[in-house]
Amino acid sequence: MKLKRKVEIAVISDVHLGTYGCHAKQLLTYLNSIEPKTLILNGDIIDIWQFKKRYFPKSHLKVIKKIMDFASDGVEVIYITGNHDEMLRRFADTTIGNISIVNKKVLDLDGKRAWIFHGDVFDVSIQNAKWLAKLGGYGYDVLILLNRFVNWILERMGKEKYSLSKKIKNSVKRAVKYINDFEEVASDLAIENGYDYVICGHIHQPKMLIKENKFGQTMYLNSGDWVENFTALEYQFKRWKIYNYNNDKLSPFFADEDLKDMEITDLIAAITVVDRKKKKSD
Incomplete structure (x- = not known):
């Protein structure tokens, strides 16, 4: 039996x-490698905007089952809503067992306060023109598909993978400015409200840095994403770190054996039906 890394908090x-x-699959590998006390899902976990009935593969169901297994094993699971899963906002402040749905969360961590939210509240294009933001989301999905094809060719040529969307983001001045502005606004608000940490997602840019202004300082953290960067935030021993799947494979755990051979119908049943063993013992 392989030992799992214990972390106080994991944020994806x-x-x-x-x-x-x-x-x-990469996310499932990561989740199987840790034993968190608290798992924070900081928005855009299920993409309800672009949900297609014909596309929800087995590996995606396994992630949902793994999260529910965490909750049934006593892990506190906090689901913070984002823009792509904004339909869940109508259920904000709902708690089912160890799973709670919220729009934002404040945690006390070893005498310091952490302010956690997805971050789309700062995005004018989403607040004022959702149809435009959704159109951009579809374009991003097409770009990712194209990128997969390019990387398939590169792998067979023995070359390193390449991220088209990262290249585009880093080369477009407006995109770089948007990311910088996002970090500044989030940090300034955190300092104004006396938070020691501000933790976001949304912009797919993993980051951990101290931000200062004339009123004080805060630590800005961003958990990144599982589309391009494969990153998470972890809190343990009174400090934060960015976990990077490609560089930090500290424990190479793969899909649980009991999930590997399950059919999709069995996975759906496991997600939606209460554990019979627990039911009998209650």
């Missing part, structure tokens, strides 16, 4: 289950 965001860009 921007998984986009139900889209072609989601790398559910």
Whole structure:
């Protein structure tokens, strides 16, 4: 039996289950490698905007089952809503067992306060023109599909993978400015309200840095995503770190053996039906 890494808090965001860009297998590998006390899902976990009935593969269902298994094993699961899963906002402040749905969360961590939210509240294009934001989302999905094809060719040529969307983002000045502005606004608000940490997702840019202004300082953290960066945030021993799947494979755990051979119908049943053993013992 392989030992799992114990972490006090794990934060993931921007998984986009139900889209072609989601790398559910890598995420499942990561989730199987940790033993968290609290798992924070910081928005855009299930992509309800671009959900297609014909595309929700087995690996995506396994991620949902793994999260529910965490909750049934006593892990506190906090689902913070994002823009792609905004339909869940109508259920904000609902708690079912160890799973709670909220729009934002404040945690006290070893005498410091952490302010956690997805971050789309700062995005004018989403607040004022949702149809335009959704159109951009579809374009992003097409770009990811194209990128997969390019990387398939590169792998067979023995070359490193390449991220088209990262290249585009980094080369477009407006995109770079948007990311910088996002970080500044989030940090300034955190300092104004006395938070020691501000933790976001949304912009798919993993980051951890101290931000200062004339009123004080805060630590800005972004959990990144599981479309391009394969990153998470972890809190343990009174400090934060960015976990990067490609660089930090500290424990190479893969899909649970009991999930590997399950049919999709069995996975759906496991997600939707109460554990019979627990029911009998209650």
